[in-house]
Amino acid sequence: MxxxxxxxxxxxxxxxxxxxxxxxxxLLGKKEYDKTDNLIALLLLSFTHLQxxxxxxxxxxxPKIIGMGEAMKNPELRFWVVEHGFSMLIAIALITIGRVVxxxxxxxxxxxxxxxxxxxxxxxxxxxxxxxxPSMLGAGMF
Numbered sequence: 001m002x003x004x005x006x007x008x009x010x011x012x013x014x015x016x017x018x019x020x021x022x023x024x025x026x027l028l029g030k031k032e033y034d035k036t037d038n039l040i041a042l043l044l045l046s047f048t049h050l051q052x053x054x055x056x057x058x059x060x061x062x063p064k065i066i067g068m069g070e071a072m073k074n075p076e077l078r079f080w081v082v083e084h085g086f087s088m089l090i091a092i093a094l095i096t097i098g099r100v101v102x103x104x105x106x107x108x109x110x111x112x113x114x115x116x117x118x119x120x121x122x123x124x125x126x127x128x129x130x131x132x133x134p135s136m137l138g139a140g141m142f
Contacts, residue, residue, distance in 0.1 A: 005054040006139075009130050012051050015044045016095070016126065020119045027112035038103070041115065045099045048092050055088060076137050087129035094122040 019040050026037060062080070071081035098118025102111040 005051070005058050008047075008051050008054060009126075012044075012047050013123075013126060013130075015040065015047055016119060016123050019044050020116060020123060023112045023115035023119065027109065027116060031108065031112075033102075033108040033111040037111070037115075041099050041102065044095060044119070048095050052088070052092050055085065059085060079133060079137060084129050084134070087125050091122040091125040091129075094118045094125070098122070 022037060022040055025031070026033060071077040095118065098115055101118070102114040105111040105114055
């Protein structure tokens with residue numbers, strides 16, 4: 001399960017980058033929000049929520065997850081028990097909100113702006129709590 005969760009993040013990140021780049025191109029190029037944009041946003045939402053399910057399973061079976069009091073005394077354990085999951089939940093919420101508000105927006109320009117804004121914030125969180133900090137703690141890339 002660890003390899004699935006760890007490896008699947010790269011797919012989520014790839015789709016997230018594609019969504020951000022496509023939205024920036026649409027915004028700056030004053031393009032119409034089309035079926036491809038909608039499909040990318042839907043894939044991003046779907047894969048992100050699937051990654052959430054992997055994460056919840058990992059949280060339930062991981063030997064790193066111990067009592068909260070014990071975890072708070074150890075910075076590495078605190079990251080895995082609290083910070084990683086909380087950051088990822090916020091990132092998933094940002095992606096979900098970004099999808100909903102962009103879908104409901106009246107114009108293509110607003111759809112692209114909302115997508116870029118929410119997805120970029122989520123990307124920063126995922127980059128920090130899913131790649132940079134785990135690497136600093138000695139976690140592998142897969």
